[in-house]
Amino acid sequence: MSLKKMFFINVIGxxxxxxxxxxxxxxxxxPVFSIFFPVNESIWEHMKMLYTTILMYGVIEYFIxxxxxxxxxxxxxxSFIKAIGSIPIYLLMFLPLYYIFGENMFISISVMLITIVxxxxxxxxxxxxxxxxxxxxxSIILILLTYIIMGYLTYKTPRLELFFDPNxxxxxxxxYLIKE
Numbered sequence: 001m002s003l004k005k006m007f008f009i010n011v012i013g014x015x016x017x018x019x020x021x022x023x024x025x026x027x028x029x030x031p032v033f034s035i036f037f038p039v040n041e042s043i044w045e046h047m048k049m050l051y052t053t054i055l056m057y058g059v060i061e062y063f064i065x066x067x068x069x070x071x072x073x074x075x076x077x078x079s080f081i082k083a084i085g086s087i088p089i090y091l092l093m094f095l096p097l098y099y100i101f102g103e104n105m106f107i108s109i110s111v112m113l114i115t116i117v118x119x120x121x122x123x124x125x126x127x128x129x130x131x132x133x134x135x136x137x138x139s140i141i142l143i144l145l146t147y148i149i150m151g152y153l154t155y156k157t158p159r160l161e162l163f164f165d166p167n168x169x170x171x172x173x174x175x176y177l178i179k180e
Contacts, residue, residue, distance in 0.1 A: 001068040003124050009064065010120045014057040015113055021053045022046075035151040039173040040165035043094070044157075047087045048150050050112065054083040054119065055143065071127065076139035078126040082119040084146060090115040103166070 025037040036052045038045035058079035065072045094111045101107060157163045157172025164171055 001064075001070060003070065003127065006061075006064065006068075006070060007120050007124050010057065010061055010123070011113075011116050013060060014054055014116045014120070017057050018049065018053045018112060018116075021049050021056065034154050034173055035147055039154060040170060041167045042163050042165045042171070043091075043098070043161075044153065044163045045165070046108070046112075047090060048154075050086045050090060050115065051083045051146070051150070054086055054116075055079055058082075073131040074126055074129060074135050077132060077135040078123045080139045080142050080146075081126060082123045084142075085122060086115050086119045089118055 021037055025033045025039050038049045062072065062075060090111060093114060097107050097111065154173050159171055
């Protein structure tokens with residue numbers, strides 16, 4: 001299997017997995033899942049979902065690459081860069097459209113698909129690069145640090161628009177807006 005074919009499989013697989021991961025916390029509400037999956041409909045929680053989904057699909061991608069004997073230089077670092085890179089890429093495209101058109105599911109899903117395409121293109125280039133020394137340990141540390149930050153922001157949410165869920169009028173998992 002070529003990296004080009006792998007690219008298309010990754011885009012489709014990641015995109016489909018996003019829909020599943022959107023509902024995992026709702027189906028299994030607990031403190032562990034609250035760190036990885038969206039706890040509300042804020043923009044931030046959807047970024048957390050995209051980050052987690054890309055890493056989750058990375059596990060599937062790894063086994064596919066092993067099965068078809070595809071070189072996987074820098075695989076863990078590539079997965080992290082794809083996941084963390086998806087956040088600013090999505091926000092740069094989504095926020096202007098959000099402020100112009102408001103909440104629109106078609107726009108949200110379209111921008112998510114475009115983001116997944118972009119980060120997978122970046123991923124293909126990174127997989128073709130020379131292996132980076134110590135990339136596995138660096139990646140594990142960065143992934144864990146990112147989830148610590150995400151967990152903190154889920155429970156100690158800043159009162160910023162990015163973290164506000166307009167459907168339930170709350171920030172984070174517990175912080176409901178008190179109307180004055």
